[in-house]
Amino acid sequence: MSTRTTADPHADPIPADAGQEEAPFADAIRAFHEREMLAFGIPAHAAGAGPLPDAAAWTGADAVRADPPLSHGLDTRDRAWGVQATAQRLFAEAIGARRSWFSTSGSSMSVRVALLALGAPDREVVIARNGHKSTFAGLVLSGARPIWVEPVYDEDLEIALGPRPEDVAAALDAHPGAAGALVFTPSYYGTACDVAGIADACHERGVPLVTDDAWGLDLELVDHPDLPRGSLSQGADLAIGSAHKTLGALAQTSVLSLGSDRIDPDLIQRCFELEESTSTSALLLSSIDGARRQFAREGRDLADRALATAELLRGRLADEVPELPVVAPERLAAREGVVGVLPTRVMLETGAIGLSGFAADDWLRDERHVDVELADHRRIMPLITCFHGPEHVDRLVAALRDLVDAHRGDAPPPGPLPAGRQLRTEQAMRPRDAFFGPTAMVDASDAAGRISAELVTPYPPGIAVLAPGERITDRTVDHLRRIVDAGAFVEGATDHRLHRFRVVTEERSA
Numbered sequence: 001m002s003t004r005t006t007a008d009p010h011a012d013p014i015p016a017d018a019g020q021e022e023a024p025f026a027d028a029i030r031a032f033h034e035r036e037m038l039a040f041g042i043p044a045h046a047a048g049a050g051p052l053p054d055a056a057a058w059t060g061a062d063a064v065r066a067d068p069p070l071s072h073g074l075d076t077r078d079r080a081w082g083v084q085a086t087a088q089r090l091f092a093e094a095i096g097a098r099r100s101w102f103s104t105s106g107s108s109m110s111v112r113v114a115l116l117a118l119g120a121p122d123r124e125v126v127i128a129r130n131g132h133k134s135t136f137a138g139l140v141l142s143g144a145r146p147i148w149v150e151p152v153y154d155e156d157l158e159i160a161l162g163p164r165p166e167d168v169a170a171a172l173d174a175h176p177g178a179a180g181a182l183v184f185t186p187s188y189y190g191t192a193c194d195v196a197g198i199a200d201a202c203h204e205r206g207v208p209l210v211t212d213d214a215w216g217l218d219l220e221l222v223d224h225p226d227l228p229r230g231s232l233s234q235g236a237d238l239a240i241g242s243a244h245k246t247l248g249a250l251a252q253t254s255v256l257s258l259g260s261d262r263i264d265p266d267l268i269q270r271c272f273e274l275e276e277s278t279s280t281s282a283l284l285l286s287s288i289d290g291a292r293r294q295f296a297r298e299g300r301d302l303a304d305r306a307l308a309t310a311e312l313l314r315g316r317l318a319d320e321v322p323e324l325p326v327v328a329p330e331r332l333a334a335r336e337g338v339v340g341v342l343p344t345r346v347m348l349e350t351g352a353i354g355l356s357g358f359a360a361d362d363w364l365r366d367e368r369h370v371d372v373e374l375a376d377h378r379r380i381m382p383l384i385t386c387f388h389g390p391e392h393v394d395r396l397v398a399a400l401r402d403l404v405d406a407h408r409g410d411a412p413p414p415g416p417l418p419a420g421r422q423l424r425t426e427q428a429m430r431p432r433d434a435f436f437g438p439t440a441m442v443d444a445s446d447a448a449g450r451i452s453a454e455l456v457t458p459y460p461p462g463i464a465v466l467a468p469g470e471r472i473t474d475r476t477v478d479h480l481r482r483i484v485d486a487g488a489f490v491e492g493a494t495d496h497r498l499h500r501f502r503v504v505t506e507e508r509s510a
Helices: 024-034 061-065 083-095 106-118 133-142 165-174 195-204 217-221 265-275 282-320 329-333 357-368 390-406 431-436 474-486
Strands: 099-103 124-128 145-149 181-184 209-212 238-242 254-258 439-443 457-459 489-491 500-504
Touching (some): 024 083, 083 217, 106 209, 106 238, 106 254, 124 165, 133 431, 145 165, 165 195, 181 195, 195 209, 217 238, 254 265, 282 390, 357 390, 457 474
Parallel strands (some): 124 145
Antiparallel strands (some): 238 254
16 A cells, blocks of 8 residues: 655655555545545535535535545546556556456446447448447447347246247347347346356357346456356446445446457447546545445455355245245256356345235335335335345344245235236337337327337336337237236336327338
8 A cells, every 4th residue: 555645745645565455545546535626516515615515414524525526636637647547557457458447327338338349320220129228328329230149037936037049140140240249237126147058149249248247247256166257257348337236335336348359449438438427526536445445355254254144044034934935046046048147136035925026025114214226016126236235134034034924915916917928019210210200199098009219117127128119019019018907116217107108200220
C-alpha cells in the first residue's frame, strides 16, 4: 500500500505497480481527505466538508465522505492519476479479460452498450429469447434486428433454461450476415448454458459471442468445483456481470469485460461513453473495486460459505417444512440445455400448498418481515449469498413454517401457463420502428393481430413476454392477464393492469 502525507498535495495516490491486494479507489478517497481537499463543484454535498445532507442520517457520514468528485478530486482533470483506469485494469487481470469497464447504471447499461457495439442499425443479431428487458431496450436504441433463438423450456417447472449450441448455429447459418450472438447465463433460476459450445458455433462462423452473465460475475473470480465456469473462460468475447448481484458491491454496479479481439475495444469505449453518466459516483465505483479485492483475496472461502448456507437451508426445509417442495439442483442439472447449476438459488414450490409465489411473498414480507429475490406464479426463490449465514437460515425457515401453518389457500396459483415457445409470435417490425412509430391504445379484446409498440415484462424474472414489433396473439393476452391477476407486476406497459395495449398504427415489414 502506498503512503502519502498532506505535505505532498500533488502526489499520485495510486501505486504505480498496484496489484490485486490494492483498492485504487480506497487509496484515492483516503488521499483526498488526507490532503484536506475542498471541492467547489459536484456532488453538492462537498464530500462532507460542511453540514451533512439529510441522507447521512441513514447512510452515515462515511458514505458522504466516500463520494467526492471523480475528476477535480479523486483524480486530476485529465485523469492523470488513473484511479478508475487502474481499478478497471486490476478487475480485468483478476478475471482474465483483455479490458473491463465499470458501469454505475447496472448491467442494463452494459447490455445496451454491447448491442450498440454489435449491431449497427439494420444489422441482425442472434439472441436467445429469454433475455432481460434491457436487451429489448438495446434493440430499440441500436436499431438492430433480432433473430430469436428459443431456449430449452422445462414444461414441468415452467421455466426457460438455456439455448443449445446447435440452435444458435442454425440461426447463424440461416442469417449469415448476423453481427453476432447474445445469450443469457446463468439464468435467473440459476441454470448455466453451454457457453463453450455456443462460442465455438459463433467463432466457426466468424462472429463474436456476447454473454449476459448478470448473475454470474462471481464465477469469473472463483474457480470452484461446485459452481459453473465463468463465460470468459469458455470463450465468450464480451461478458456482462452485475457486481451487486453476487459480489456485494453497491446496487447499480456492473462490469463489462472483453475477452478477445473480435469486437473493437475502441468502439466499445465510444458506445460506453454514449451511455454512461458524466457524473459517475465514486462511491459506487469504489464498491466494485472493493468487491474485486475481497474476492481476489478470499473468493474460495466466500463461495464455500454461500454453498454451505444454501445446503443448510435445503436440509432444514426438508426436515422442518416438508410441505414446500424444494427443486433439487440435480433435477435442474439433468435438463437439456443445462451444463451447470447455481445451488445458491433455492426454489420453493408454494403451489404445493395452494399459494401463488406472489401471495407467499406478500405474506412473508408483511407478516414476518422476510423478503425473497424472486416470486412467480407458483414459487418463491430466496437467493443465498456469501453474506448470509446460519442465523439467517433460522429466521427464514421459521417464517416459512409459519407461512404453511397460516395458509388458508385463498390465493391459488393460476394453473399451468403456456410454454415459452407457445407464446412466440411473429417479429413483424424492427423493435426501434415499432417503439418510435405512430401508436394507439386498444382494448385487450381488440389487441390480437396488432403489432405491439411496448415492452410488456412481468417482473421478476424480467423476461419480456411481448416486445416492440412482435405481433400480439390471443394466447399472449390471456397469459399476461392471468399472471397479472395472480399478482405479478408488469413493467413497460402503459396500462399495468393490461386492460389496454399500445399498438402500432402504421405497419411496416421487419
